[in-house]
Amino acid sequence: MSPVLPRRVQRRHFVVCGDNPLAFRLAEELTKKYGENVTVILRSKRDNHGPDISRLPGVRIVESTRLDEDTFRAAGLPEARALALVQHGDVENIHAALRAQDLHPGLRLVVRMSSMSLGRRMHELFDDCTALSDATIAAPAFVVAALNDPTLSVVRLPGQTLRVAHRDSVPEDQVLCTLTDPTETPSPLLPEGERSTDLVLALATGVPEEAAPAPPKRRAPAKMLWDVLRFRKLWIAAAVGLSLMAVVSTVWSELTGKSWLTSAYEMMMTSAGSGQVDQNLHGPERVVQVVVTLAGLVILVPVATALAVEFVVNTRLAIALNKPRTSHSGHVVVIGLGNVGTRVVRQLHDLGVDVVAVESNEKAVGVPVVRSLGLEVIVGDASRRETLLAAGVDTCRALVTITSDDATNLDAGLLGKELQPDLWVALRLFDGDLAHRVEKHLGITRSRSVSYLAAPAFAAAMIDRKAIQTIPVGRRVLLVAELPLAPGSELVGARLSAAHDSGEVRVIGMRNGGRTGYRPSADHVLGPGDRITVVATRAGLGRLLPRTTGQSPG
Template sequence: MKSWWYPFKRGPLASLPLRVLAKPWLGPILALAVVILVGALGYRLTEGWDWGDCLWMVLITISTIGYGEVEPLSQAGRLVTVLIIAGGVVVVQLTIQRALRLTESGYFRQLRELRFRRVLRRMRDHVIVCGYGRIGKEIASKLQLEQVPVLVVEIDPANKQTAEEQGLNVLQADATLDETLLEAGLDHCRSLVAALPSNAANLYVVLSAKSMQPHCRLISRADSEEAAVKLKLAGASVVVSPYVAAGRTMAATALRPLAVDFMDLLAGSDYEIEEFQLSQDPLKFNKLSHRSLAKLQLGRRSGAMVLAIRDGSSLMANPSSEVELAPGQLLVVLGSKAQLIRLRELLGEALDTIERMAS
């Protein structure tokens, strides 16, 4: 014979209808309602009180608050009180037994999972970090400091617990699977970071993500030059080697310590460096009133500073005021959040996408 908790043993609670979720609690709730109504009716018949006094007496008796009797009780009224107390004890025992059975069946664990799935469905413009190892921890920590929504995908229970202790949302699943990336919100995320310890696993993640969302920004780690090349071919937007990046930072610190200190200072300030990708569509671009930086006066009107302009493979640092903007160019801009927002408004439809640069 199937018991009332049988559905929770068959599959994930998230796929069950609300009536099934509420079914285990119907017994205790109905029993409590019967005790309250029958007790109120008993007081009504034995004491002749109005329904408000009857219900109040039942509630303070069951809850053991003990404010005192509404009016002195008759012998029949005291008998009703004893029966109410006995009924309340039965209801409490029934509720405790039901809770213990639900705990054993995994009901509460799956209920927490259901709430987490709802949180996932509401996440928008977040960063998915696949892997919470040494690199994943650092990435998630920096994103948290910038108040960027983060979702960690981690299969290891110990790493999952560590991430949750840091206040992160964690999806415990295999990041190389398509269904995991879809559940993580790949179709409405800001970007995805593949920080798994294996080059092969990162390659799987990039291939899966690229096939499902071709326009998603994909960042991956690589332990070798060969792996970096393969990840680029697979569709990674940016490939970072921790060893190469660490070596470059150490060399830059030795040669240009002030520049490195400036970037560290920038990371802790209100100022950011963003990439403004101009549209390839000439019709949208022609809506700009002027083309040259001098006539547009982007710096004066927004307060932001254009550090460089990339046109194809060429990069122009510290562009002069005579430089004219053209479709498809990439502007590297420094400014506060308010200044960058103002610059977006000035560029209008000529702006295609915006990407935040790591500082």
């Protein structure tokens, strides 16, 4: 299909490629919040979110099935300020970015990436490119919603979850930097010195993202004995069997005149098939002995064997799948182990929260990741009562449903409220109006849209802001940015402490080829290719950028 040209191309506009929810939210953010002109390249105005995008004021549409040079020219890419590639498919987005770079060298690129390990290497291919994951951006909001803590702030950076906390609640070796003293108004966002009333940015305890999976722990014999005692079917079968045996023993005692204990012993041996033929027995006694023998061979022994086999198989399967047979209470249930759900589970785990995950597809990418953390995964349909009961929804502190299907999320949320009327529920829903009405009329406590949460970060990146995350501190915001040091820049050859700016900039991490290391030494000598992760105010970040690029502030 040849590209359909817009009626007029605006100079210095923005180009967005995609017809998914993120493309719609991003175009809406750029036009309504920033007042920018936007051109959207999509397959058809009639498919997916094409109709919604077409109705946005200030948006022009180019319809094309290919992101080739002709399509980019039709969209006015040579005159564009920035290009956002937000389609699903990392390889397709990289291919389109390479084509765009050939047509417009130096163009500002913002690329949606599912694999952030690949995204962190995008700077090797492009001079000015920001790779973002909508799942990574949105996950902390679901974590905060799940815990229902208005003071909590969570940030996910490469390999580590960070949190905002009071200094006296965090071990000193986990503190990255002081944020502010909330008792002072106004107070600096990055003050010098330390006081017990300070808020701090700290490492969240837990397993880092790149850490090797921990092997499943072997259960103690006492724990295995407890599992046997908790096997409900075994208790029911034992109760029924003993009741029948008591009745039969009483009848046998009346017929033979023997004591009840002796009768019970003989009936138990007879039911096990070891009864002896007694020629002195009369008609009624013989009938009872035959019935008990047959009942033991046909009913009691097979039932006991079946129960034993079921217990052994279920226990071994649970061990093989790293699913300990434990009861949960006060935990968080997360439904859906896609990109967002997996990140939410990991961050809750990093914060020390007990989590049980539910996923309908055992081959989902997040299942082995969550099991490697030693957490339980229930494989089943989240819209079924037995699945939610297996996950302990009736005793959990919160339910978070984050599948990619709104109907499944809503169904599971409402069923969770049936099982526990006061349950705190957080839903993933795309439609903002639906989310508002669900909260208002159906008793669902929080609803979130991944695209709605991620769009502001994508838009800010297109406006050429270097921040990769934000940290809310009261009504103000700190920026988190990862900055590469260009050869010949001011900071190359200087100590890491030279990048600090009192009250404005703090370096919290550094990377050179490998993974990011947090709490780096202030005496480390910076070299070309180093990438420093900083927490900064907008003014501080603006002053730091020229020192990392070698460009003058003007």
